[in-house]
Amino acid sequence: MLAGAGIAVLSHILAIPDIKADRLVNLMPDFPPARLPINLTYPSRRNLPLRVRTVIDYLVAAMREDAFMTS
Numbered sequence: 001m002l003a004g005a006g007i008a009v010l011s012h013i014l015a016i017p018d019i020k021a022d023r024l025v026n027l028m029p030d031f032p033p034a035r036l037p038i039n040l041t042y043p044s045r046r047n048l049p050l051r052v053r054t055v056i057d058y059l060v061a062a063m064r065e066d067a068f069m070t071s
Contacts, residue, residue, distance in 0.1 A: 009033050013062050038063060 002023055010024075018024040040056055042048065 013065075 002018065007027065015024055015026075019026060038059075040059065042052055042056070
């Protein structure tokens with residue numbers, strides 16, 4: 001991600017560590033990008049493997065945290 005110079009739109013989840021380390025700069029803090037829906041698709045909640053449930057729980061928590069950080 002940091003291999004070259006340029007402008008990108010990134011999720012805070014991906015960008016925060018590099019912003020804190022001064023490797024990235026938020027160029028337009030007053031103009032956040034539009035929020036887009038995120039969908040998770042999986043076969044069924046019935047007999048859902050623990051590793052899938054763990055990933056789902058992590059993503060839901062991360063998206064909630066990102067929403068609080070940017071709102």
